[in-house]
Amino acid sequence: MSPLYRLIALLLILIPNAALAASATVIGYHRFDGHRSSMSMPMAEFEAHLKYLKESANVMSMDEFAGYVERKERFPPRTVLITIDDGWSSVMDAFALLKKYDLPFTLFLPMAYMANPAARHNLTREDIERLKSWPKVTFADHSFSHSPRLQVGKHKNHETYLEFLRQDLAASRQRFFEIFGYYPKYYAYPYGHTNGSFSALLTENGYELMFTTDYRPFDGDVDPKAIPRLGGHRVTAARLKEIVEGN
Template identity: 25%
Template sequence: MQQHDETRLKIPKPLGVVAFLSLFLLGMVGYGMTGQAGTLAGKGVAVITLHEVADGIKNPAVVAPADLEAMVVAARKAGYNFISLQEFHAYMEGKGQVPPRAVLLTFDDGYRGVYLKGHPVLVAHKCPAVMFPVTKWYSPYPRPEMSLPHLTAEDTLTMLNSGLWGFGGHTHDGHRFLPAGSQGRRVYFTTGQAWLAGEFRYETREEYLARVWADIQLMSLELRRLGIEPVDFAAPYGQMNEDLERLLLEAGYRYLYVEGYRLNYPGQHLIYRVDGGTTADQFLNALSIAFRNRGS
């Protein structure tokens, strides 16, 4: 019995010679323009991923408030410029500029520590950021899985009203694995066909698509309820396949965030992100790698 498990990232094909020369010539023209540091496409934006902010927790996904502050200060001292989600959208649509060494700071999952401990740091330093919450976790009912406290609707409103935060989605109930047969094999909720033990078979492709589509609709509904336009989606675990990509685009999402150590340029809908680590040194190293691998 064959299991379909597509969890690959969609990587752009290499540029042909004509396309490469075209981009090179456009970049040279933009470089010579008075008052501009190159063309819009020539700058690129690094997108950085963090998760929780809390004191006293040793975990690769948890940043101490003091370390978050050190990240922001060190990045600016090194010449990086944090931009807002609105500025990022305008740039990606070819409607606005970004400063050199532009950085979009993002947080996944929607942990409340980001609001309680991280938000004050970002406000103090006037540093914009983006949150990608798992929307099911807004429910007031106890969660069956082990978890850290999640943002409330009130927290989200406060963050939005600060003018520093943008929001997207991180699935409704899809930040998890599903069983995929014997020996404990699992697949990502969003990219794999699950094993239906009660029926002794795998999901059909149609069942998989219907399940993921329903989750996307619930996520969009919750985001709209919070006053958020659902156009940004961060793929859990950075995983994307062609089916998930197509469903999200059909649902109106325009920016799909995946893993990838490279910069982002106008016209893309797959947005590559770099893990920011937990210290200022790791944060700067991640930025350095992204800007070396420009990927234009």
């Protein structure tokens, strides 16, 4: 065997995952009711996203994604994770398309508003039961109140902030268990920001992955307690293709 072939064989042994991509794109959507919010997107554009992802990307479920993170494995090329925040009623329109394209996705839910008759623009008990009947949905935590007070700068001192965090998390976990029968493992920070105290409290309560905003590709250099997400409403399908295929 020539020295060149020996070198190639050695490299294949040392870096068996060289053909795999190191990073993944995590997308965060919110609303699908057009004009009601700057974070909403037209259904036609959302379907264009899904059509591209179905045909050209490797869309993982949250548990599959978490497995790669836990094992510290490189992601396959064009890996994408789809998430949707806030539990607005327009999620059901998105759900119809996600089922059409047979794609897994995660819902980050602010639990005070779920299956709550007073929250008329959020998911109803009937909506949640329909979602639960489809195996490719992962339900996850997005706080109880989604209050601005979950941000550290909204309190006079750190102790009052920590107490609010503890109360909100306890209420969210209790409500989540009441609706789903188990405790959540994944959390998206309301308003997209975190700090050491917030992430430490979540870790103490068994959360495995936590998500922010402020997009960059997720790879081995990114803290699993602060995984950034691409705002889906901010990009066209063509731009999404560039981002996914550029990772």
